[in-house]
Amino acid sequence: MQNMNNSTDNINTNKTPPTLYCIGEALIDFIPEGMTHEGTQLFAPMPGGAAANTAVAAAKLGTRTIFLGKVGDDGFGRMLIDVMGGYGVITDLMSMTASACTTLAFVTLTPDGDRDFTFARKPGADMLLSEDDIPDGLFASEDILHFGSLGMVPDSPSKAAHIKAILTAKAAGAAVSFDPNVRLPLWDDPEVLRLTILEYFQYADIVKVSTDEMPFIFGTNDELKAADHCFKSGCSVFFATRGDKGGAVYTPSFTYETDGLKVNAIDTTGAGDAFNGAVLSRFLGKPISECLSADALTETLRLACKAGSFTVTRKGAMAGSPAKNDLS
Numbered sequence: 001m002q003n004m005n006n007s008t009d010n011i012n013t014n015k016t017p018p019t020l021y022c023i024g025e026a027l028i029d030f031i032p033e034g035m036t037h038e039g040t041q042l043f044a045p046m047p048g049g050a051a052a053n054t055a056v057a058a059a060k061l062g063t064r065t066i067f068l069g070k071v072g073d074d075g076f077g078r079m080l081i082d083v084m085g086g087y088g089v090i091t092d093l094m095s096m097t098a099s100a101c102t103t104l105a106f107v108t109l110t111p112d113g114d115r116d117f118t119f120a121r122k123p124g125a126d127m128l129l130s131e132d133d134i135p136d137g138l139f140a141s142e143d144i145l146h147f148g149s150l151g152m153v154p155d156s157p158s159k160a161a162h163i164k165a166i167l168t169a170k171a172a173g174a175a176v177s178f179d180p181n182v183r184l185p186l187w188d189d190p191e192v193l194r195l196t197i198l199e200y201f202q203y204a205d206i207v208k209v210s211t212d213e214m215p216f217i218f219g220t221n222d223e224l225k226a227a228d229h230c231f232k233s234g235c236s237v238f239f240a241t242r243g244d245k246g247g248a249v250y251t252p253s254f255t256y257e258t259d260g261l262k263v264n265a266i267d268t269t270g271a272g273d274a275f276n277g278a279v280l281s282r283f284l285g286k287p288i289s290e291c292l293s294a295d296a297l298t299e300t301l302r303l304a305c306k307a308g309s310f311t312v313t314r315k316g317a318m319a320g321s322p323a324k325n326d327l328s
Contacts, residue, residue, distance in 0.1 A: 018142035018285035020058050023068040023134075023165050024051025024151045024158075025126040026080045026094070027103035029269060031315055043106060045076070046269075046316035047083045049126070050148050050181045053270045057277025057307065057321040059088035063284055066090040068134065068165060070158075072102035072125040087318060095133055100125045107269055119186055123156065130157040131164045138165075141173035142285050144206075146276065148181035152196050166203050175288055178204035179276055182213045190216075201233040205288055208239040208276055223248055224255075236288050237297070239279060241272055241308065249301045256298050261309040270317020271308040277321065278307040303327060 029048035032041055047056075052067060059065040067089050071077030073096040080102065085091045103124025108116045121127065129151065139145065145165060151158040169176055180197045187193040197217055201207065207230045211221060218226045227238035227250035238250040244265065248257035282300045283291045291300070307322050314320035 020065045020144045022051045022055035022146045025049035026052035026069045028076045030106045047080050048317045053273035053317040054276045055089045056087045056318045057274045058281050060323045061281040063281040068093050070095050070125050070129040073098040076102040097125050097128050127156045127158045129161045131160045134164045139169045139172040139174040143174040145169040146177040148179050175205045177206040179208045201230050205236045207235045210241045247305050249297045263309050263313050265312040267315045268312045271311045274311040274321040275304040275308040278304040
């Protein structure tokens, strides 16, 4: 195991400004790109992974972002580190391993731009992120830690790494953001995934769930019931994404929803991650309470939906996510 960067000058535990930490998977999405003469599908490799996409989306909006993850000691792993660093993500805490290859995800697109995934991850390098890869004293009270469910597979080193990061962040007073990002093919038992997601809501201050995930997680497609479940677990704000139909934001005392923007969707990969990046860029460096006014949440939801809509008009989650001037 090695770290690509010999210097940790970019990481200062007494740092300012505040930092968004994203922990989890960085992988390669193989996106459909034409056909061969024989009629079989061609694929183009694109950097991806929900946690990595969120890190890039936030960095492109000007947020100081550090990624906590592991990639393979291979060409794809080096490409991920180079590309993410090029978008402004601090990659000092991305490490490489020769014990597994960088995870690969083959994306099948439907005519309306929606997608399905087939994964090569048995295991993938991202699953080998360990507790030792999470420095002690990493977080400060104005930071945010963002995570999803892909790193929480039972008995994997990455689950222990996630737990250490979450508990350390909470102890430091940092906010925690959770996007379950349900990927059933990566779990042997769907019920274990569901129970894992429900368990980790208790650590989250900010939750984002897509409406198509709600029946699996909560047993209902009622957004208010899903939000109430998270509020009872201790969450402060709940975002529901509705694909091209927009989204909604809920607190125990406030609800606001907005319609989706009309765009020509060609690839929906990473839309939710761009949404997360926009939300977290607005929450970072402030007490959660300051972000929960009606005016602040209304503007945050509109910006996040605009970021998600922009992303689906271009191929590739990282390349497709907007820069700050794209949302002005």
